[in-house]
Amino acid sequence: MHNWSxxxxxxxxxxxxxxxxxxxxxxxxxSDKFIDILNLSGVITIHSTKGxxxxxxxxxxxxxxxxxxxxALTESDERYRILVEHSPEPLVVHSKGKIIYINPAxxxxxxxxxxxxxxxxxxxxxVHPDYNDFAKERIRMIEEGRVSIAPIEQKFLRLDxxxxxxxxxxxxxxxxxxxxxxxxxxxxxxxxxxxxxLEEREQSYKSLVENNPDAIFVLDLNGQILHMNSATExxxxxxxxxxxxxxxxxxxxxxxxxKVLNLFEESAKGESNNTEVAITNKKGxxxxxxxxxVPIIINxxxxxxYGIAKDMTERKRTEELLLxxxxxxxxxxxxxxxxxxxxxxxxxxxxxxxxxxTKMDNYDEYFQxxxxxxxxxxxxxxxxxxxxxxxAVSFEMKDLRKILQDVIxxxxxxxxxxxxxxxxxxxxxxxxxxxEENQLKQVVINILKNAIEAMTDGGTIEILMKxxxxxxVIRFIDQGCGISEERIxxxxxxxxxxxxxxxxxxxxxxxxxxxxxxGSLHIKSQIGIxxxxxxxxxxxxxx
Numbered sequence: 421m422h423n424w425s426x427x428x429x430x431x432x433x434x435x436x437x438x439x440x441x442x443x444x445x446x447x448x449x450x451s452d453k454f455i456d457i458l459n460l461s462g463v464i465t466i467h468s469t470k471g472x473x474x475x476x477x478x479x480x481x482x483x484x485x486x487x488x489x490x491x492a493l494t495e496s497d498e499r500y501r502i503l504v505e506h507s508p509e510p511l512v513v514h515s516k517g518k519i520i521y522i523n524p525a526x527x528x529x530x531x532x533x534x535x536x537x538x539x540x541x542x543x544x545x546x547v548h549p550d551y552n553d554f555a556k557e558r559i560r561m562i563e564e565g566r567v568s569i570a571p572i573e574q575k576f577l578r579l580d581x582x583x584x585x586x587x588x589x590x591x592x593x594x595x596x597x598x599x600x601x602x603x604x605x606x607x608x609x610x611x612x613x614x615x616x617x618l619e620e621r622e623q624s625y626k627s628l629v630e631n632n633p634d635a636i637f638v639l640d641l642n643g644q645i646l647h648m649n650s651a652t653e654x655x656x657x658x659x660x661x662x663x664x665x666x667x668x669x670x671x672x673x674x675x676x677x678x679k680v681l682n683l684f685e686e687s688a689k690g691e692s693n694n695t696e697v698a699i700t701n702k703k704g705x706x707x708x709x710x711x712x713x714v715p716i717i718i719n720x721x722x723x724x725x726y727g728i729a730k731d732m733t734e735r736k737r738t739e740e741l742l743l744x745x746x747x748x749x750x751x752x753x754x755x756x757x758x759x760x761x762x763x764x765x766x767x768x769x770x771x772x773x774x775x776x777x778t779k780m781d782n783y784d785e786y787f788q789x790x791x792x793x794x795x796x797x798x799x800x801x802x803x804x805x806x807x808x809x810x811x812a813v814s815f816e817m818k819d820l821r822k823i824l825q826d827v828i829x830x831x832x833x834x835x836x837x838x839x840x841x842x843x844x845x846x847x848x849x850x851x852x853x854x855x856e857e858n859q860l861k862q863v864v865i866n867i868l869k870n871a872i873e874a875m876t877d878g879g880t881i882e883i884l885m886k887x888x889x890x891x892x893v894i895r896f897i898d899q900g901c902g903i904s905e906e907r908i909x910x911x912x913x914x915x916x917x918x919x920x921x922x923x924x925x926x927x928x929x930x931x932x933x934x935x936x937x938x939g940s941l942h943i944k945s946q947i948g949i950x951x952x953x954x955x956x957x958x959x960x961x962x963x
Contacts, residue, residue, distance in 0.1 A: 505523055505524060506524075507523060507525055508525055509525060509604060509605065509606060510522075510523065510525045510526035510528075510529045510530075510603075510604075510605040510606075510607070511523045511525070511526055511602065511603070511604060511605070512526050512543070512602070512603040512605065513593065513595055513600050513601070513602045513603075514543040514600065514601055514603070515595065515598060515599065515600040515601070517542055517543060517544065518540050518541065518542055518543065519538050519539060519540065519541045519542075519543055520539065520540075520595060520596075520600060521535075521539075521595065522535045522538050522539070523535065526538075526605065529578075529584065529586070529605065529607050530546055530576070530578050530579060531578035531579040531580050531582065532579055537579075544556070545577070546576050546577055546578075547574075547576060547577070548574065548575035548576060548577055548583060550575065551574045551575060554574070555574070558572075558590060559590075559601060562590050562591075562592050562601050563592070563599065563601065566592045566599075567592070568589070568590065568591040568592070569589065569590040569591075570589065571587050571588065571589040572587070572588060572589075573585065573586070573587050573588075573608065573612075574586060574588065584607060584609045585607075585608045585609045585611075585612040586605050586606065586607055586608060586609075587605070587606040587608050588603050588604065588605045588606075589603070589604045590602070590603055590604075591604070629649050630649050630650060632649060632651060633651055634651055634728055634729060634730045634731075635648070635649065635651045635652035635654075635655045635656070635709075635727070635728070635729040635730075635731075636648070636649045636651065636652065636726065636727070636728050636729075637649070637652050637668065637726075637727045637729075638716070638724055638725075638726060638727075639668060639684065639724055639725040639726075639727060640724050641688055641722070641723075641724060641725075642667075643667045643668065643669065643681075643684050643725075644665050644666060644667055645663050645664060645665065645666055645667075645668055646664075646665075646724065647660070648660055648663065652729070655699075655701065655707060655709075655729065655731050656671060656699065656701050656702065656707075657701040657702030657703055658701075658702050668680070668727060669681055669684070671699040671700065671701075672697055672698070672699055672700075673697075673698045673699065673700060673706065676697040676698055676699075679695055679697060680695075680697055680711065683695055683711065683713050684713060684725060686713075687713035687714060687715050687725045688715065688722060688725055689715075689722075690715050690717075690722060691715070692712070692713065692714040692715065693712070693713060694710065694711060694712035694713070695710075695711055696708065696709065696710050696711070696732065697709050697711050707731060707733050708731070708732040708733045708736050709729040709730065709731060709732060710729065710730040710732050711727065711728070711729045712727075712728045712729075713725050713726065713727050713728075714726045714728070759801045762797075762801050763798065763801060766794060766797060766798050766801070769794055770791065770794045770795075770798075773787060773790050773791055773794065774787075774791070777791075814856065815854050815855055815856055816854070816855070816856075816857070817852040817853070817854055818852060818853060818854075818855050818857045818860075819850075819852055820850060820853055820855075820860070820885065820892060820894070820957075821846050821850055821885065823857055823860055823861055823864065824844070824846075824864060824883065824885070824894070825844075826861065827861050827864045827865055827868065828842055828844070828868070828883075830865070831865065831868050831869065831872070834869075834872060835868075835872055835881075838872050838873075838875065838876075838878065839877075839878030839879075840871075840872050840875050840878055840879060840880070840881060841879075841880050841881070842868070842880075842881045842883065843880060843881070843882050843883070844882075844883045844884075844885075845882070845883070845884045845885070846884075846885040847885060847886045847887060849887065850885060850886075850887060850892060851887070851892075851959060853892060853957060853959060854960075855937055855957070856933075856936075856937075859933045859936070859937075860933070860937070862929070862930070862933065863930045863933050863934060863955070864894075864955075866927065866929075866930045867896050867930070867953055867955070868881065868896070870927075871896060871898035871900060871951070871953075872898075873900075874898060874900025874901050874902075874950075874951065875898055875899055875900045876900075876901070879898070879899035879900070880899060881896065881897065881898050881899075882895075882896075882897040883895070883896055883897075884897070887959075888956075890958060890959050890960065891939075891956050891957060891958050891959060892956070892957050892958075892959065893954060893955070893956050894954070894955040894956075894957075895952060895953070895954050895955075896952070896953040896955070897950065897951075897952050898950050898951055898952075899949075899950045900950050900951055901947070901948065902945045902946050902947040902948055902949055902950055902951055903943070903945040903947070903951060904945075904947055934955065934957075937957055937958075938957075938958050939955065939956050939957040939958060940956045941953065941954070941955055941956075942954040942956070
């Protein structure tokens with residue numbers, strides 16, 4: 421700190437007074453001689469003794485005044501020295517690129533053992549390389565313009581090469597009579613680290629919310645939506661702008677609105693609860709949700725409510741399907757037992773028919789029909805086992821036109837009794853197809869029976885068959901009561917049926933058979949107009 425004393429030190433009062441005394445005395449003595457030489461003694465008369473007394477007296481006054489001023493300046497210098505030396509803020513003075521003064525706090529922040537270690541140290545070595553050009557430009561502006569630079573944040577390098585964040589302000593000063601730059605520094609490394617940590621946590625929480633598969637939304641204390649994530653938009657079908665500042669409860673179905681309001685009120689009082697509710701999305705579909713609401717507490721004060729909703733629609737649907745699957749398994753086991761019991765009397769009937777065939781003449785045609793129908797019954801019973809366990813089948817090249825004609829002949833009587841006519845239009849170039857004949861017959865029987873039963877007032881069933889690219893398309897068009905769009909989506913599920921006494925197994929088994937043939941089944945329907953069923957089978961199942 422002795423440099424600061426040198427900068428502010430004045431000549432001692434004694435030296436000042438002595439100089440004044442010598443100069444004053446010489447002036448009085450020499451001025452008298454000068455007057456004598458010019459012969460001006462007659463005009464100007466000065467008593468040397470009196471003048472010298474005056475000079476001595478004023479010199480004493482000057483001495484006392486300068487001594488008092490010196491004491492005041494010394495006290496001020498000491499106070500300033502103590503302030504600078506013990507300041508917690510690092511202070512650095514540099515000139516011509518080198519440090520000429522640094523206080524202990526500055527030495528500590530830059531990793532020096534003492535301030536003397538950094539005297540004459542190049543100041544640019546302390547500047548982080550990323551800020552070199554910026555620092556040089558700032559120094560040039562201060563030295564040329566002699567103006568202060570507003571505080572800025574930048575990185576510095578300690579002597580151990582550790583990077584620190586510093587807020588620094590540069591001001592031009594005169595130090596030891598020479599222009600210099602004083603840096604007033606503040607270590608903000610911890611503050612910057614805390615800010616970065618806070619930003620990382622905010623980004624982490626934001627990522628958790630935005631990328632969460634569950635719907636997360638923020639409500640104010642009035643129950644209005646302030647923010648929601650993309651999962652909420654996906655579940656509700658609404659964009660954030662459409663629901664912003666609206667109450668979430670208006671999306672609930674009528675029976676669940678009061679339940680949600682009670683849940684919100686409890687959360688607004690500091691309690692966390694959950695319940696199951698249903699909402700109506702933008703498309704009008706009902707969505708089952710598991711809804712949890714938790715309070716948002718900031719500074720020990722409830723500022724809002726978080727809503728967390730999980731879509732339970734598919735889970736409930738899966739649970740229902742599992743329950744139906746268990747029922748189907750039970751029915752399958754029952755079917756296997758019933759089929760086994762039916763086969764025994766069928767075997768006896770077939771044997772007796774064959775015995776009668778050998779005893780009676782002229783009825784052979786009827787016996788053949790009876791045997792064929794008994795075989796058909798036995799096959800249908802065997803196919804019933806598909807519900808319980810898939811069975812190995814044998815695929816052969818067959819004519820689909822003949823398969824359909826056989827089925828039509830079998831159901832023609834039922835159609836006539838229901839006042840239904842069956843018309844067919846088959847292309848002539850229908851090729852043979854590799855299939856299991858009896859299984860396809862079962863599918864066609866199921867489709868035609870459904871069509872006939874749906875036409876309670878009679879009508880016409882159109883059956884069209886054509887080749888379309890690498891597939892054969894069989895289209896069944898009826899004039900029945902039709903099926904709603906919502907019910908079509910449920911067709912094929914176990915035990916779901918549109919019939920009063922149906923089981924819902926027929927279409928499920930039919931779809932299973934078509935899948936085994938690598939084909940597909942498409943159903944279109946309109947209420948009051950009728951239903952169209954497209955049965956599509958590939959010409960080559962291996963493609």
